[in-house]
Amino acid sequence: xxxxxxxxxxxxxxxxxxxHPIVVHFVIAMVLFAFVCDFIGYFTKNPRLYEVSWWxxxxxxxxxxxxxxxxxxxxxxxxxxxxxxxxxxxxTIIGWSLSAILAGITGWRxxxxxxxxxxxxxxxxxxxxxxxxxxxxxxxxGDKLVWVYGLHTVPVVEAIRExxx
Amino acid sequence: MNSELVNQxxxxxxxxxxxxxxxxxxxxxxxxxxxxxIGIAFDIAGALFPLQRTILKFLSLTAxxxxxxxxxxxxxxxxxxxxxxxxxxxFYEILLATPAAEDVSAWDLNAMQTMLxxxxxxxxxxxxxxxxxxxxxxxxxxxxxxxxxxxxxxxLLAGLGxxxxxxxxxxxxxxxxxxxxxxxxxxxxxxxxxxxxVVLR
Numbered sequence: 001x002x003x004x005x006x007x008x009x010x011x012x013x014x015x016x017x018x019x020h021p022i023v024v025h026f027v028i029a030m031v032l033f034a035f036v037c038d039f040i041g042y043f044t045k046n047p048r049l050y051e052v053s054w055w056x057x058x059x060x061x062x063x064x065x066x067x068x069x070x071x072x073x074x075x076x077x078x079x080x081x082x083x084x085x086x087x088x089x090x091x092t093i094i095g096w097s098l099s100a101i102l103a104g105i106t107g108w109r110x111x112x113x114x115x116x117x118x119x120x121x122x123x124x125x126x127x128x129x130x131x132x133x134x135x136x137x138x139x140x141x142g143d144k145l146v147w148v149y150g151l152h153t154v155p156v157v158e159a160i161r162e163x164x165x
Numbered sequence: 166m167n168s169e170l171v172n173q174x175x176x177x178x179x180x181x182x183x184x185x186x187x188x189x190x191x192x193x194x195x196x197x198x199x200x201x202x203i204g205i206a207f208d209i210a211g212a213l214f215p216l217q218r219t220i221l222k223f224l225s226l227t228a229x230x231x232x233x234x235x236x237x238x239x240x241x242x243x244x245x246x247x248x249x250x251x252x253x254x255x256f257y258e259i260l261l262a263t264p265a266a267e268d269v270s271a272w273d274l275n276a277m278q279t280m281l282x283x284x285x286x287x288x289x290x291x292x293x294x295x296x297x298x299x300x301x302x303x304x305x306x307x308x309x310x311x312x313x314x315x316x317x318x319x320x321l322l323a324g325l326g327x328x329x330x331x332x333x334x335x336x337x338x339x340x341x342x343x344x345x346x347x348x349x350x351x352x353x354x355x356x357x358x359x360x361x362x363v364v365l366r
Contacts, residue, residue, distance in 0.1 A: 016271065017339050029199025033243060051232040052239050059203055083365040114227070139195075143187045146342065148365060150351035153343045159355050165362060 012077050012157045020070040021146065024139075026063035030056040031102070031135045035128050042125060047118040054113055061106040064099045071095055074152065079160045084149035091141040098138055105131055168263040175261060180357075180364070181350040182261050188348045190258050193251035194338070197244055198331060201294060204240030205324035207233045208301075208316045234315040238305050245298035252287045259284055264345035265356065272336075276345045279337050286334040293327050 006014035034056040041049030072092070080088045105127060112124060150156040159165035171182070178184050210217065211233030221228050264276035274282070300320060309315050346352025351361040 011343060017336065017343060021339075022335070025195045025199040026203065028195040030203060032196070033200060033240065036243075037239065048232075048235060049239070051229070052236050055207065055232070055236045056203065056240070081362050083362045139192065140187070143192065147181065147187050147191070147348065148350045149361065150346065150349040153346055153349055153352055155346045155349075155352040155355050156361075165355070165360065 008077070010154050010157060011152045012079055013074070013152065018074055018152050020067055020074045021142070023063055023067040023070055024142065027060050027067055027102075028135060028139055030060035030063065032132060034060065035132050038120060038125060038128060042120055042122075047120075050113070050117060050120055054109055054117075057102075057106050057109055061102050064102050068095055068099050078145075078151040079157060080149075080151060081156075081160065081165055084145065084151060087141055087144050087149065088151075091138065091145060094134070094138050094141065098134060101131065101134065171261055171263050178261075179350065180353050180359075181348045182263060182353060183258065183348055186350075188254075188258055190251060190255040191338075191342070193247060193254055194335075197248045197251045197294070198335070200240045200244035200247065201297075201331070202328060204237050204244060205321065205328065207240065208237030208324070209321055211237060212314050212316055212318070212321060230313070231315070234305070237316065238301055241294070241298050241301050245295045248291050248294050252291045255287050256284065258348060262341070262347045264341070264347050268345055270340040270344050272340065274337075274340075276341075276347075279341055279345065283334065283337040283341060286330070286337065290327070290330060290334060293330070297324065297327065 008014055009016065011017065034053040037049040037053035037056065041047060041053065075088060075092055078084075078088065108124065108127075112120065145151050146153075156165065175182055179186060181188070211230055214230045214233065217228075259280055262276075262280060264280075266276065269275055270279055272279075297320070300323075301316070304316055304320065309317070341347045342349060346356070351365065354361045354364055
C-alpha cells in the first residue's frame with residue numbers, strides 16, 4: 001500500500017516545505033488583531049471596528065480547521081523523538097480544542113452581531129482575553145516544536161534516519 | 166555572520182545562538198503576513214462584492230460593502246506598523262546566525278546568499294508594505310472617499326504582486342530555519358555533536 005503514496009523528501013514531507021506554520025499565520029494574526037480591534041473599538045466607542053474584528057475572526061475560524069488538518073498530517077510525519085513527544089501531544093490536544101473553542105466564540109459573536117452590531121458585551125471581551133491567552137500559549141508550543149526540537153528540519157530528519165537521534 | 170565574531174558576544178547565549186529561548190522574528194512574521202494578506206483579500210472581496218451577494222445570502226451573512234474596505238484598510242495599516250519590528254528583530258537575529266558554510270539550499274543558494282537575499286527582501290517588503298498603506302490611505306481619505314469601490318484595480322494588482330514576493334521571501338526564510346537550522350536548538354546541538362534527546366529532556 002505504501003508504494004502508492006508520494007515519496008518523502010529530506011524534511012520527511014511529500015511536498016517541499018511545512019504548510020501548517022503558514023496556515024497558522026491566519027489564525028494567530030486574525031485572532032490577535034480581532035482582539036485589538038474590539039478593545040480599541042470598545043474604549044473609543046467606535047463600533048465600525050467591531051465589524052473589522054468580526055471579519056477577522058470569521059477568517060480565523062475557517063483557517064483553524066485547515067491548520068488542524070495540515071497540523072495533523074505533519075505531526076504524523078514529524079518523527080517526533082522522545083524529548084519532543086510531550087510538547088507535540090499537548091500542542092495536538094490544544095489545537096483540536098482550540099478549533100472548537102474558536103468556532104464557539106465566533107458563533108457567539110455571530111449572534112451578538114445579528115442582534116445589534118453596535119454593541120459588544122463586556123463578557124465577550126473577557127472571554128476573548130482567554131482566547132488570546134490560549135492562542136499565545138499554543139503558538140509558544142508550536143514555536144518549541146520548530147525552534148527547540150527542530151521537527152521537519154533537515155538536520156533532525158537526517159539524524160533520525162541515520163539512527164543517531 | 167563569522168562565528169569568531171559572533172562568539173565575542175554569544176559565549177553565554179543558549180545553544181540556539183540567541184540570548185532567549187525562542188526567536189522573535191518568526192513570530193512577528195505571522196502578524197506581518199496574516200494582516201497584509203487578509204487586508205488585500207478583503208479589498209478584493211470588496212471590489213468584487215456584487216459577485217458574492219448570492220453566497221453571502223446563502224450563508225445568511227449580513228455584509229456591508231464598506232465594511233470590507235474597512236478590513237482592507239485597517240489590516241494593511243496594522244501590517245505596516247508591525248513590520249518595522251519584524252524587520253528589526255530579523256536583522257538582530259540574522260547578525261547572530263552562524264549556519265554551516267558548506268550547506269546548499271533547495272534553491273541552490275548557500276547560507277550567506279540566502280541570508281543576504283532574505284535581508285534585502287525584508288527591507289524591500291517593508292518599503293512596499295508601508296508604501297501600500299500610504300497609497301491605501303490616500304484612496305480611502307482623499308481620492309476615492311465617495312466611490313462605491315474604494316480601491317483602484319491597480320492597487321489590488323500591486324497587492325497580488327507583493328503576495329508573490331512574500332512567497333519567495335518566506336521560502337528563503339523557511340530554508341534558513343528548516344535547511345540551515347539557523348537558531349534551531351536541536352540542529353545546533355546535533356552540529357556540535359550533542360544529543361537533543363538527552364540535552365532537551
